[in-house]
Amino acid sequence: MVIVRRLSGLMGALAASLAFMAGASAAASEIIAVRFGVHDSHTRIVVETRTEMDFRAFASGEVTPRLVVDIPGARWNVTGLADGQGQGHGLAGRFRFEPAAQSPRLVFELTESVRVRETFSLPPADGGHRIVIDIEPAPAALMTASSGFDSVDQTMTQFLAERVQVAYVPPRCESPRIVIDPGHGGRDPGAPGRFGSVSESHLALAAGLALRDILVARGRYEVIMTRDRDVFLELDERIQVARRAEADIFISLHADAAPNSNAGPRGATVYTLSDSGTNRARTRARQDGEWLQTSAARSAQVNDLLLEMSLQEKRNQSLIFAGSILENATDVTPLFRREPLERGFWVLLDSQIPAVLFEMGFMTNPDDSRNLNTPAYRQRLMTAVADSIDEYFAVCGNAGPLRTAAAGSTGGGPATR
Ligand SMILES: [Zn+2]
Structure with missing residues (x-):
């Protein structure tokens, strides 16, 4: 039929x-x-x-x-x-x-x-x-890439072999590296403080430091901050910090502001990289050679395919992490959206490191603003984020269908990256 x-x-x-x-x-x-x-x-x-x-x-x-x-x-x-x-x-x-x-x-x-x-x-x-x-x-677990470029057929076996290693490597189990990025800072205060709250840059820093302390206390993670004081940092520098650290996960902390609103929307939102952002990430990876650096021996077409797989896997992993944050955060805060939203935020543009941007609430909402300005509340919210990081890394090593497939294809055993 x-x-x-x-x-x-x-x-x-x-x-x-x-x-x-x-x-x-x-x-x-x-x-x-x-x-x-x-x-x-x-x-x-x-x-x-x-x-x-x-x-x-x-x-x-x-x-x-x-x-x-x-x-x-x-x-x-x-x-x-x-x-x-x-x-x-x-x-x-x-x-x-x-x-x-x-x-x-x-x-x-x-x-x-x-x-x-x-x-x-x-x-x-x-x-x-x-x-x-x-x-x-x-x-x-069996998803396969295929290509319409004739000349790639020759290298497909090589491509598939490499893809297993590049795209489906599970997060590391030993001291995963978490990069925390408090948004704004220095001459960039972000959204202004409202309802007695300090500005977004200060809230993001306070939340970031709280998250760092919680994660360090759990004794399992290596934690790197893009900034740990009130300084200005270019957006691209934030990505560079994550790359230099060979981060396993990147989380940027912000607080929202709705235009012309004194009550309006409230709640937390988690963003992951959008399609248009992925296009920018692809262009960026090709331009600065971050991707090609380690792969000069490969053909350009294999490089391109690997880059696609990496971008896709980054997005998949980012969505898993984002979903976990929403699940845990809902015990502490209302959610502005129950699903992760996709945007092309600059700090999400790295081609490999799973990354989310967490808008912790609306500074233009009195309840959100007062909550975020309260240390005990931030502690609860960041504990929820830390729990979601625990959940994300609970499947390191060889758990999960994709990871089983990857481990099998590479001869088994715990993978590291
Ligand atoms: Zn912001």
Whole structure:
């Protein structure tokens, strides 16, 4: 039983003639249609392009399964889906086009974990050139990356072997390194104090020091502060502290402020890296060579794939940590959002270290503001964060499905990084 739905085939044909009138050169790299075929065993995704284009597709995401199709140079011109978003079928849920300069891509949310079964290209039949990606359900531990770049096939074995080591290394068990980043500081006070509270930078520092003391007292962690006094620190320096420390986890502490509000929203929010932030993190990793440094012997394409895996794994691990913070914090504070939110905050942009930004509450809310200004309250809130760090590192070594898979593939035994 095959159901093929043409989301926009006819409209694509219309777009083709319009684009032709607009000028062939600009239209050359356009995506003109996205279609889905739902089969018993798999879902077929067909991306129609004006000309033949390189692409690569990889499925990933232990928490939020996604399929990413990088199509270098692609532009979006699907009539009827002008905003670059649409609804898929079968295993593919909503999708969106992300026109990032270096790596335009289609991102499909998936109904479950999949692996890429096959990818290939087809010449035009009655439409454009076709990129075909078949995905099938797969346990998260078996998720496999696949590529549409022909030349990568040679290095795929090497890539998969390295991927196991790079992407699925469990957090270290021995003295995990926690980097605490109190937001703002010095000439940057952050949100101003309200309702008798000190400014955000002071609250963040007080909370950070409390968290440090709690973690040190537990005797299990190495704790590094990006700042432990009232000094100004550039955002990138905060990332550099984490990199130099070879941090296992990074947590930035802030307090929110809602515009024009004296009561309004309240509660804590946990942020992890967004898709657009991931694009910036990718660009950043390539530009400053942080990623390539240790891998000069690898081909550029393998490097790129490893970087993708690292970014994805960073996001997965960040989400696990973020979820744990929300679970524990809810005993102490109302939550502004019950799920982690995604943003492109600068301090989250490292390509490897799992990172969250914790907005502890709203300074524009009298209850939040007074609570955060109270040492006993901060102690309770930071104890909840410390508990979530304990939970995160409880699965170090060889626990969990992904970690079992990684340990098995590398010959077993506790892994370190
Ligand atoms: Zn802030």
